[in-house]
Amino acid sequence: MLEKTGLSRRGFLGASAMTGAALVGATALGSAVMTRESWAAAVEDAQSKIHVGPGELDDYYGFWSGGHQGEVRVMGIPSMRELMRIPVFNVDSATGWGLTNESQHILGDSAKFQNGDCHHPHLSMKDGRYDGKYLFINDKANTRIARIRLDVMKCDKILTVPNVQAVHGLRLQKVPYTKYVFANAEFIIPHPNDGSTFKIDSPDSYTMFNAIDAEKMEMAFQVIVDGNLDNTDADYTGKYVASTCYNSEKAIDLGGMMRNERDWVVVFNIERIEADIKAGKFITLGDSKVPVVDGREGSQLTRYIPVPKNPHGCNSSPDGKYFIAAGKLSPTCSIIAIDKLDDLFDDKFKDPREVIVGEPELGLGPLHTTFDGRGNAYTTLFIDSQVAKWNIDEAVRAYKGEKLNYIKQKLDVHYQPGHNHASLCETRDADGKWLVVLSKFSKDRFLPTGPLHPENDQLIDISGDEMKLVHDGPTFAEPHDCTMIRRDQVRTQKIWSRDDPFFAPTVERAKKDGIKLEADNKVIRDGNKVRVYMTSMAPAYGLTEFTVKQGNEVTVTITNIDQIEDVSHGFVMVNHGVSMEISPQQTSSITFIADKPGVHWYYCSWFCHALHMEMVGRMLVEPA
Numbered sequence: 148m149l150e151k152t153g154l155s156r157r158g159f160l161g162a163s164a165m166t167g168a169a170l171v172g173a174t175a176l177g178s179a180v181m182t183r184e185s186w187a188a189a190v191e192d193a194q195s196k197i198h199v200g201p202g203e204l205d206d207y208y209g210f211w212s213g214g215h216q217g218e219v220r221v222m223g224i225p226s227m228r229e230l231m232r233i234p235v236f237n238v239d240s241a242t243g244w245g246l247t248n249e250s251q252h253i254l255g256d257s258a259k260f261q262n263g264d265c266h267h268p269h270l271s272m273k274d275g276r277y278d279g280k281y282l283f284i285n286d287k288a289n290t291r292i293a294r295i296r297l298d299v300m301k302c303d304k305i306l307t308v309p310n311v312q313a314v315h316g317l318r319l320q321k322v323p324y325t326k327y328v329f330a331n332a333e334f335i336i337p338h339p340n341d342g343s344t345f346k347i348d349s350p351d352s353y354t355m356f357n358a359i360d361a362e363k364m365e366m367a368f369q370v371i372v373d374g375n376l377d378n379t380d381a382d383y384t385g386k387y388v389a390s391t392c393y394n395s396e397k398a399i400d401l402g403g404m405m406r407n408e409r410d411w412v413v414v415f416n417i418e419r420i421e422a423d424i425k426a427g428k429f430i431t432l433g434d435s436k437v438p439v440v441d442g443r444e445g446s447q448l449t450r451y452i453p454v455p456k457n458p459h460g461c462n463s464s465p466d467g468k469y470f471i472a473a474g475k476l477s478p479t480c481s482i483i484a485i486d487k488l489d490d491l492f493d494d495k496f497k498d499p500r501e502v503i504v505g506e507p508e509l510g511l512g513p514l515h516t517t518f519d520g521r522g523n524a525y526t527t528l529f530i531d532s533q534v535a536k537w538n539i540d541e542a543v544r545a546y547k548g549e550k551l552n553y554i555k556q557k558l559d560v561h562y563q564p565g566h567n568h569a570s571l572c573e574t575r576d577a578d579g580k581w582l583v584v585l586s587k588f589s590k591d592r593f594l595p596t597g598p599l600h601p602e603n604d605q606l607i608d609i610s611g612d613e614m615k616l617v618h619d620g621p622t623f624a625e626p627h628d629c630t631m632i633r634r635d636q637v638r639t640q641k642i643w644s645r646d647d648p649f650f651a652p653t654v655e656r657a658k659k660d661g662i663k664l665e666a667d668n669k670v671i672r673d674g675n676k677v678r679v680y681m682t683s684m685a686p687a688y689g690l691t692e693f694t695v696k697q698g699n700e701v702t703v704t705i706t707n708i709d710q711i712e713d714v715s716h717g718f719v720m721v722n723h724g725v726s727m728e729i730s731p732q733q734t735s736s737i738t739f740i741a742d743k744p745g746v747h748w749y750y751c752s753w754f755c756h757a758l759h760m761e762m763v764g765r766m767l768v769e770p771a
């Protein structure tokens with residue numbers, strides 16, 4: 148945009164009285180030549196739209212994937228302020244996630260992994276609307292799915308999906324409620340994958356579509372597919388889920404994966420799958436008890452719809468009418484009519500492509516599509532570095548032969564966008580206010596930070612006829628995707644409730660030791676194991692010292708008996724790799740080996756009081 152105006156960005160900013168370099172992308176679109184004055188007006192307009200004043204609250208929560216950093220980030224929209232980070236697949240020094248017994252209990256078998264790669268955060272629903280209960284997110288790196296409770300904004304369940312490698316696409320059942328989390332395993336592997344063969348092009352090599360019981364966070368079923376699986380979305384009837392496949396070739400290299408002009412969208416018939424499982428028509432694999440059904444070509448459980456070429460994003464429109472698959476290596480999107488899927492499954496069509504009712508040509512590298520609830524779709528164009536706004540109904544009519552221009556606008560974004568997401572776009576409440584575009588490259592839009600650049604999350608106002616870029620926001624690796632929910636749709640707790648399941652296993656342990664967590668400050672010796680129980684209340688721990696023997700396995704359990712909102716304490720044992728958060732009314736515990744004799748100080752790490760520095764104690768370790 149700036150290039151077109153003939154003004155350099157820095158020249159413009161330098162010459163103007165405006166501050167706030169974050170607004171450098173601000174643009175009033177449409178005018179080919181802008182004066183310095185009209186630029187200033189556009190920037191002012193943009194700034195007024197996103198300005199959330201000191202003490203004021205945002206309208207939406209945004210939940211951002213932390214990509215291969217492994218966490219979830221909570222943002223305020225439209226300010227784009229980062230509100231909180233929720234550690235999930237990473238280890239977090241501030242809260243002790245991955246270090247505490249409570250988090251290790253939730254991580255289960257996978258606590259041994261200290262990395263993750265999350266892509267797709269999605270919020271639980273009832274009848275196609277957010278119910279404010281949970282956020283689910285995938286871990287591609289270690290094939291996991293996590294659930295976050297929105298009331299406390301902590302991860303409460305993690306499940307490793309068996310028999311597959313790399314969960315990528317993840318979406319939730321929208322209707323009648325989020326009974327299932329649907330998860331695509333991306334990579335094709337031999338079954339059994341025990342080294343007896345390394346070939347992945349045989350019928351014994353495949354990947355699977357996975358359904359997880361959202362409430363129990365247990366596997367519900369797996370479906371064997373042809374090719375591989377990329378992204379997915381569910382419809383608004385509760386019956387169908389669609390997934391893109393880019394490796395229909397079952398190839399092992401780039402050239403091979405691009406051989407076919409068309410790959411496909413595979414549609415899963417959830418009713419039929421459930422019926423087969425109920426009737427006992429399934430197999431199991433290896434040690435796993437998960438019901439597995441065969442959904443390969445010829446199965447009554449799936450249908451394969453050929454689409455061009457290495458398709459990527461898969462999004463259902465909020466009017467419930469369409470699945471839209473983005474072409475990636477084709478400049479098109481394929482529009483699949485959901486109301487034709489019953490007939491497709493009843494074999495009423497000669498050619499499965501009869502369910503395709505539109506194939507708009509949008510530009511180079513279409514990746515993901517989102518919606519404003521007013522009949523328009525917004526598709527990211529990775530190679531063109533643009534977002535294309537197009538009218539779905541007009542694209543469908545054009546496919547039938549009508550002459551019309553379904554493309555409403557193309558807006559430059561900076562640069563190479565992956566996902567985009569409009570406010571409430573995956574629900575019936577799509578409100579067409581804000582569009583977030585997650586751009587992979589920021590190039591020169593921020594102060595340089597060495598070879599590794601931040602990404603650029605841009606906020607676009609889509610409330611009017613034209614998209615207007617209003618904010619650049621640098622982010623760390625790599626928010627593939629995000630989701631937004633109105634602030635009134637989320638109810639958070641201000642302090643923990645003492646009977647919260649988050650620390651229930653620790654409460655159980657204390658009960659066995661005869662400890663009253665809210666009052667007792669005691670050391671329990673159990674052979675080589677020492678359990679130290681104490682309270683914390685600003686600015687003091689219940690114990691200012693405790694004694695153990697060198698080599699003891701020490702578990703420190705602390706209960707924060709402060710009742711006051713925002714008074715979180717911490718516990719750090721110096722030189723022992725021990726750190727944790729204890730928020731008001733929370734119990735946290737951590738286990739470590741006291742391997743060095745001598746005096747070892749512990750201190751409070753979350754600023755809680757004027758005498759926070761003095762909130763300390765000592766572990767005295769007697770030589771063995």
Ligand code: K7E
Nearest residue numbers: 266514565566627628
């Ligand atoms: Cu396109 Cu993993 Cu959703 Cu990245 S995926 S962009």
Ligand code: CUA
Nearest residue numbers: 716751753755
């Ligand atoms: Cu307690 Cu700082």
Ligand code: CA
Nearest residue numbers: 393394404405
């Ligand atoms: Ca392909």
